[in-house]
Amino acid sequence: MDIRKTGLIALIAAVPLIAVLPLPDFWITQLNYIGLYSLTSLGLVLLTGIGGLTSFGQAAFVGIGAYTTAWFTLNLGYSPWVTLFIGLAFTAISALVVGVITLRMSGHYLPLATIAWGLSLYYTMGNLDALGKYDGLLGIKSLSIAGFDIGQGRAFFVLTWAILLMLAFALLHLLDSRAGRAIRAMKGGSQMAEAMGISTFRYKVTIFVLAALFASVAGWLLAHFQRTVNPSAFGLKMGIEYLFMAVLGGVGHVWGAIAGAGLIKLLDDQLQVLLPKLIGTSGSYEVIVFGIAMVLVLKYLPDGLWSLVERKLPRKQRKVDWANAAALPERSKPAAGExxxxxxxxxxxxxxxxxxxxxxxxxxxxxxxxxxxxxxxxxxxxxxxxxxxxxxxxxxxxxxxxxxxxxxxxxxxxxxxxxxxxxxxxxxxxxxxxxxxxxxxxxxxxxxxxxxxxxxxxxxxxxxxxxxxxxxxxxxxxxxxxxxxxxxxxxxxxxxxxxxxxxxxxxxxxxxxxxxxxxxxxxxxxxxxxxxxxxxxxxxxxxxxxxxxxxxxxxxxxxxxxxxxxxxxxxxxxxxxxxxxxxxxxxx
Ligand SMILES: Nc1ncnc2c1ncn2[C@@H]1O[C@H](COP(=O)(O)OP(=O)(O)OP(=O)(O)O)[C@@H](O)[C@H]1O
Incomplete structure (x- = not known):
């Protein structure tokens, strides 16, 4: 069995194993957050790493998923399993509108537009009475199935990581397909893709919506995990942090999203404790360290940390299984002399x-x-x-x-x-x-x-x-x-x-x-x-x-x-x- 397959099986087996091992609750909570952040950064792998579109506004889509489920469950008593889909629908509509308006822009206009979008949603959330202004909404119920609480601890870990792995595999399948090749063709500019008959604009909007939906699922999970939502988790700072995770991990690699989210979350916690001790005063010094780390990674390892792992892995040769596939339809050819x-x-x-x-x-x-x-x-x-x-x-x-x-x-x-x-x-x-x-x-x-x-x-x-x-x-x-x-x-x-x-x-x-x-x-x-x-x-x-x-x-x-x-x-x-x-x- 090749090392890739072994790694994947180990990853899948780790989820139920971690759930039953006597790990301290602190680490389960850490893994829960890593899972949640990975979902959003996974969307960024598709959008930024593969599609070449930079977005600072992903946290806003997390916010739409989180606030939708919070508001509908608190005010109308809807089941979270219903509000998940309402949140996805709201996210899809808003991403579609933002995408159609901004994705025709090129160069630095798109990132700027996503910053504007992230900021405006943050202030909207913070100023609406119905959403509890900057205090947010409290008392959101935990997720449960048939009366069994799955919204906290180990059960939530299994739920989050099962969703994460499912979406990661779905993304891998997407990238290895007709649509995925079209998306990958857009990164170096649209001319070649368009010459292949591909509507690059349609694919850009599609991946923008898809990445937003990934973020929305994370928001839904986050709201029921934290049992409270407030704008600070969905502002521009978080949007930048999600981008950090994706870029640091390896924005072109599906597994890089998880590696990046894990690294940032773990480092963030350690540095928040360590740095004030070292420096002697309290402050958000970890942000400075991340900033420096980011510059170094962009300069010396632009494909992110996962590319180091990827280099060591053997390339898997595609299995030739199409010898008996039906031929594609052919167009009518011009007659001689036409x-x-x-x-x-x-x-x-x-x-x-x-x-x-x-x-x-x-x-x-x-x-x-x-x-x-x-x-x-x-x-x-x-x-x-x-x-x-x-x-x-x-x-x-x-x-x-x-x-x-x-x-x-x-x-x-x-x-x-x-x-x-x-x-x-x-x-x-x-x-x-x-x-x-x-x-x-x-x-x-x-x-x-x-x-x-x-x-x-x-x-x-x-x-x-x-x-x-x-x-x-x-x-x-x-x-x-x-x-x-x-x-x-x-x-x-x-x-x-x-x-x-x-x-x-x-x-x-x-x-x-x-x-x-x-x-x-x-x-x-x-x-x-x-x-x-x-x-x-x-x-x-x-x-x-x-x-x-x-x-x-x-x-x-x-x-x-x-x-x-x-x-x-x-x-x-x-x-x-x-x-x-x-x-x-x-x-x-
Ligand atoms: N986008 C553009 N804007 C302004 N001038 C242009 C543009 N594209 C081409 N030109 C000019 O048009 C003229 C024809 O250029 P073109 O590239 O078509 O020539 P060519 O015969 O293909 O040359 P080569 O064999 O060197 O590729 C040149 O004077 C070129 O500078």
Whole structure:
């Protein structure tokens, strides 16, 4: 049995064991708090560590869960088992509203917005008479099942840690799924994910709500454990502390959330006693120590303390269980000779600079068209106009008979236009197979909940089967389980092509696929492109390597200073004096 499995079994077995061992009550209470804090910091692993969205406002969601159950049980006599769901509903609604408003913001605006949200909820809780103002609400009843008190001590420990472990496993399942790969793809920016047809905004809102729900469950438990609620537990200071826990533990790792919460809770208690003794006066000196520890961790161990453990653990290879999975549905392919792409006088102006000046060309089914020109000619901009990454100033792009100008890149990609990037965009810590499966995102449908409940297995097998098929198609069958970040440039670029092919595209757009490749790798790439062409794939190739372009292209479009210099067969273009002059930099 591998060490990971042993560790997990030990963790699961520890819960009932701790409950029956004669541990002092103090330690059970400590573990109860660690469990409660871990629930919130687990949400932050998803939101901040995996999704790349920083929130200082999680404590406010803990507050919504806590105050809802307190108010409904105290004033209306509802059962806590009902108020849990009322609290979750309130949390979901408020997270949805806050999320929809703030998650379109980028950079530092989002953390600032979550600070504002955390502050405003804190003062709302502190100023409402119905919520007992800053004194809060007292006399909340303990949790019980059939008259048996499970709201304190060991029983509460079992309840909290059972919920925590259940959610931790649900999160692990989520991260290893179609939805999880989409969430992981957002961290380095939204461009790659959107090009895979993923609505990054929808996933951002989803993980924001999910993290808030985790916090809400913690709030519900906390209210019945402490039997009182007041705003101080849900203010900005706590919001920052939750973030500390997640970052210190290892914000990218599920188990890091628990490690971080445990460490902060235990250190906090010890330092509160030790530091005043050492310094000789009382004060919140532990905050200063945490601040320094945080800076050191961020500087020297940005992936948190859990990454030290993770490094020591053996990597588990995914079990190949999809050999008999059903094939994914395929889109209808263009007939030979059909115009797949019709670029009609597209123009892009950046202020006074016309980067693309009324460029027109067509691609027919099964053709490889090369878009060439000196540096700064406007090739990448043209590429981005076609794929919807940039909006055009004027003109139109017709893809398979449909005008796509003005559509966002994810919609264009869903119509069957798949692309690679000039600078490879991938998730370095995922395997090649998982990266490639991301390309088939729009060919699956299972979302977050089926992933957490693990009812998505059949679809996952179909996606992996397709990813393997595409990797084998381009000769990368031996790399399935390799970590993508460990690949050399050549295989990385091939991996991107396999990922694009996973979308079952009618048109493949390759942005400088030969850049950084060695001679042999370029030859292999040329073979792959010719093979794809034989299989009926149409390709638009932006490329500087003239040998490759002349070898594989049927038709060339030459640009210079944003304008169309000429177009035609490679032989025709090679003979054109204007092209020679453009490349040699002479007058024409
Ligand atoms: N976002 C932008 N804002 C302003 N100018 C831009 C922007 N993107 C590109 N440009 C300008 O548009 C022109 C065309 O750039 P583009 O990157 O499309 O050329 P290219 O042919 O792809 O060059 P290369 O081969 O070096 O990648 C350049 O003068 C560039 O500086």
């Amino acid at each position: 115009v797949v792409l019709d670029v009609q006088a597209i123009r892009k102006q950046f202020g006074g600079l016309t980067a693309v000046n009324d460029i027109s060309f067509q691609i027919q089914a099964g053709q490889i068209v090369g878009l060439i020109g000196p540096n700064g000619a406007g090739k990448s901009t043209t590429f981005n106009l076609i794929t919807g990454v940039l909006g055009m100033t004027s003109g139109q792009v017709v893809f398979r008979g449909q005008a796509v100008g003005g559509k966002p890149s994810r919609e264009i990609s869903r119509l069957g236009m798949a692309r690679t990037f000039q600078h490879v965009k991938m998730i370095a810590d995922m395997t090649v197979l998982e990266n490639v499966a991301l390309g088939a995102h729009t060919r699956g449908s299972k979302g977050v909940l089926p992933a957490m409940l693990r009812t998505n297995r059949a679809e996952e097998q179909r996606l992996f089967r397709e990813a393997q098929r595409q990797l084998e198609r381009i000769g990368m069958g031996a790399y399935l389980h390799e970590q993508a970040g460990n690949l050399a440039m050549g295989p990385q670029r091939l991996m991107e092509i396999a990922r694009a092919l996973c979308a079952d595209p009618a048109l493949l757009l390759l942005d400088e696929p030969a850049a950084g490749l060695r001679h042999k790798e370029k030859q292999a790439l040329a073979d792959v492109l010719r093979q794809l062409q034989r299989e009926g794939v149409s390709i638009l190739l932006v490329e500087h390597d003239m040998d490759l372009v002349m070898q594989v292209c049927d038709h060339l479009v030459v640009m210079e200073f944003g304008t169309l210099l000429t177009q035609g067969t490679p032989a025709h273009v090679q003979q054109d004096p204007k092209v020679r002059a453009a490349y040699l930099g002479t007058e024409h």
